[in-house]
Amino acid sequence: MPDDEGWTLPEVAVAVDLAVLTVHDGALQIMLVKRGIPPYEGMLALPGGFLASTEEDLDVAAARELEEETGLHAKDLHLEQLRTYGTPGRDPRRRVITVCYLGFSPNLPEPAAGGDASEAVLMPVDKVLRPRATVAFDHKKIITDAVERARSKLEYTTLAAAFCGPEFTVTDLREVYEIVWGETLDPRNFHRKIMSVPGFLVPTGERVSRQAGRPAAVFRRGPATILHPAMLRSP
Amino acid sequence: MPDDEGWTLPEVAVAVDLAVLTVHDGALQIMLVKRGIPPYEGMLALPGGFLASTEEDLDVAAARELEEETGLHAKDLHLEQLRTYGTPGRDPRRRVITVCYLGFSPNLPEPAAGGDASEAVLMPVDKVLRPRATVAFDHKKIITDAVERARSKLEYTTLAAAFCGPEFTVTDLREVYEIVWGETLDPRNFHRKIMSVPGFLVPTGERVSRQAGRPAAVFRRGPATILHPAMLRSP
DNA sequence: TCAAAAGTGTTATAGATACACCCATGC
DNA sequence: GCATGGGTGTATCTATAACACTTTTGA
Numbered sequence: 001m002p003d004d005e006g007w008t009l010p011e012v013a014v015a016v017d018l019a020v021l022t023v024h025d026g027a028l029q030i031m032l033v034k035r036g037i038p039p040y041e042g043m044l045a046l047p048g049g050f051l052a053s054t055e056e057d058l059d060v061a062a063a064r065e066l067e068e069e070t071g072l073h074a075k076d077l078h079l080e081q082l083r084t085y086g087t088p089g090r091d092p093r094r095r096v097i098t099v100c101y102l103g104f105s106p107n108l109p110e111p112a113a114g115g116d117a118s119e120a121v122l123m124p125v126d127k128v129l130r131p132r133a134t135v136a137f138d139h140k141k142i143i144t145d146a147v148e149r150a151r152s153k154l155e156y157t158t159l160a161a162a163f164c165g166p167e168f169t170v171t172d173l174r175e176v177y178e179i180v181w182g183e184t185l186d187p188r189n190f191h192r193k194i195m196s197v198p199g200f201l202v203p204t205g206e207r208v209s210r211q212a213g214r215p216a217a218v219f220r221r222g223p224a225t226i227l228h229p230a231m232l233r234s235p
Numbered sequence: 236m237p238d239d240e241g242w243t244l245p246e247v248a249v250a251v252d253l254a255v256l257t258v259h260d261g262a263l264q265i266m267l268v269k270r271g272i273p274p275y276e277g278m279l280a281l282p283g284g285f286l287a288s289t290e291e292d293l294d295v296a297a298a299r300e301l302e303e304e305t306g307l308h309a310k311d312l313h314l315e316q317l318r319t320y321g322t323p324g325r326d327p328r329r330r331v332i333t334v335c336y337l338g339f340s341p342n343l344p345e346p347a348a349g350g351d352a353s354e355a356v357l358m359p360v361d362k363v364l365r366p367r368a369t370v371a372f373d374h375k376k377i378i379t380d381a382v383e384r385a386r387s388k389l390e391y392t393t394l395a396a397a398f399c400g401p402e403f404t405v406t407d408l409r410e411v412y413e414i415v416w417g418e419t420l421d422p423r424n425f426h427r428k429i430m431s432v433p434g435f436l437v438p439t440g441e442r443v444s445r446q447a448g449r450p451a452a453v454f455r456r457g458p459a460t461i462l463h464p465a466m467l468r469s470p
Numbered sequence: 471t472c473a474a475a476a477g478t479g480t481t482a483t484a485g486a487t488a489c490a491c492c493c494a495t496g497c
Numbered sequence: 498g499c500a501t502g503g504g505t506g507t508a509t510c511t512a513t514a515a516c517a518c519t520t521t522t523g524a
Contacts, residue, residue, distance in 0.1 A: 471524100472523105473523090474522085474523085474524105475521090475522085476519100476520075476521075477518105477520070477521100478517105478518080479516105479517085479518075479519095480516090480518100481515085482513100482514080482515080483512100483513080483514075483515100484512085484513075484514095485511085486509100486510080486512095487508100487509080487510075487511095488507100488508085488510095489506105489508090489509105490505105490506085490508100491504105492503105492504085492505075492506095493503075494501100494502095494503080494504100495500105495501085495502085495503095496499105496500090496501085497498100497499090497500085
């Protein structure tokens with residue numbers, strides 16, 4: 001793949017960015033940070049930054065930036081590579097290509113304010129993606145891609161559980177699907193479908209009462225990672 | 236996303252690589268080039284190379300490398316971003332991150348030898364991915380990812396047609412599925428399924444005879460891009 | 471006339487959908 | 498008791514799987 005030796009390397013900066021999604025207050029939300037420096041000073045942007053050194057791995061850089069800018073720890077959420085964005089001009093200072101990561105985070109007790117980064121905020125994706133809303137760089141496009149990927153991943157994987165805490169009920173999980181997809185699902189059919197996937201939900205034996213009604217059984221995530229057959233959104 | 240100004244950029248080289256797949260001689264094959272220079276001199280590798288300038292877009296670099304190294308033109312095939320690989324040490328010379336593209340090419344009349352690059356070859360992926368086989372860099376891992384992505388894309392998109400020429404029969408298309416997935420499909424059910432997807436196949440009105448048997452109707456690709464419901468591989 | 475491939479029809483089964491109904495709790 | 502949400506049973510519909518059968522060609 002690399003060509004001939006002894007030639008001058010084009011000066012391209014490599015960054016990582018993170019689109020960390022979570023379900024909070026009945027909405028799909030994304031973690032954003034307020035930029036403290038130009039360009040786009042004061043605007044909201046995805047957490048991220050340049051590689052710290054020539055030897056830093058991409059995944060490591062993503063985990064580091066996540067922690068530095070939001071106080072979240074990579075081990076507490078699901079992170080996967082989303083896509084790389086590199087259109088010339090996407091950063092006014094110099095050529096930057098950014099390797100983006102998609103994160104699924106459980107609903108956090110203290111939304112992010114608890115971290116080192118006081119400037120991290122959760123924002124509903126509906127709000128961020130409104131036509132009039134603006135975010136720094138090409139991050140709106142990245143967020144669009146991240147949301148679509150998340151929606152699609154719920155169809156054929158068990159990643160919805162990554163939006164829940166360690167213990168959750170079938171209704172918690174259904175609400176994740178409903179909020180991420182923006183559609184309502186039949187609770188009875190959902191229950192049966194989820195329970196029929198071997199290794200998705202492991203009962204803890206406990207039950208919890210919400211407000212009223214029969215207490216729901218409590219589950220933990222099982223080893224299953226794929227949903228077969230898939231649970232498809234309405235077309 | 237980018238951090239503070241006035242800091243020294245880690246020296247990271249940005250490359251693009253291409254995993255171009257095609258169905259040829261009854262096998263799923265991948266386009267490889269023989270390396271003319273170290274490292275891995277003489278070994279087979281994915282076509283690709285470094286960005287030509289600070290201003291070159293990733294897609295443009297991919298199209299350029301494709302043409303330079305294989306003689307294929309980007310407009311003649313389907314190209315999409317696969318994933319970015321950047322583990323430190325993956326290139327012994329220096330830190331390189333490579334943005335990989337996945338290509339679907341129709342079966343070529345003169346397999347690649349016709350291009351500028353006399354060193355481009357088609358190789359069955361089964362052969363390349365055998366445990367004892369070796370390819371340069373981490374390209375074996377990339378090829379594995381590319382093949383899995385291609386297999387999966389046939390399930391829910393109409394991309395199988397990108398492996399066929401401009402005109403093809405339902406049997407041609409079925410053979411693509413059978414070869415890429417490595418399983419046999421019922422010709423009668425396949426025919427019905429494909430024909431039931433609106434906008435997938437557009438009849439030209441012509442028919443062709445293979446060797447024996449009733450001549451098959453000839454089709455062109457229609458505007459449809461997704462298959463709904465999906466056609467799933469056997470689990 | 472026969473083999474071979476294209477294409478249609480028919481039945482059986484799996485999974486999704488819709489919804490009636492029972493269960494277990496708080497108030 | 499009764500409202501509320503958890504969970505089961507069941508009919509219906511849709512899509513796939515399996516395969517008999519007809520059609521149309523080359524040899």
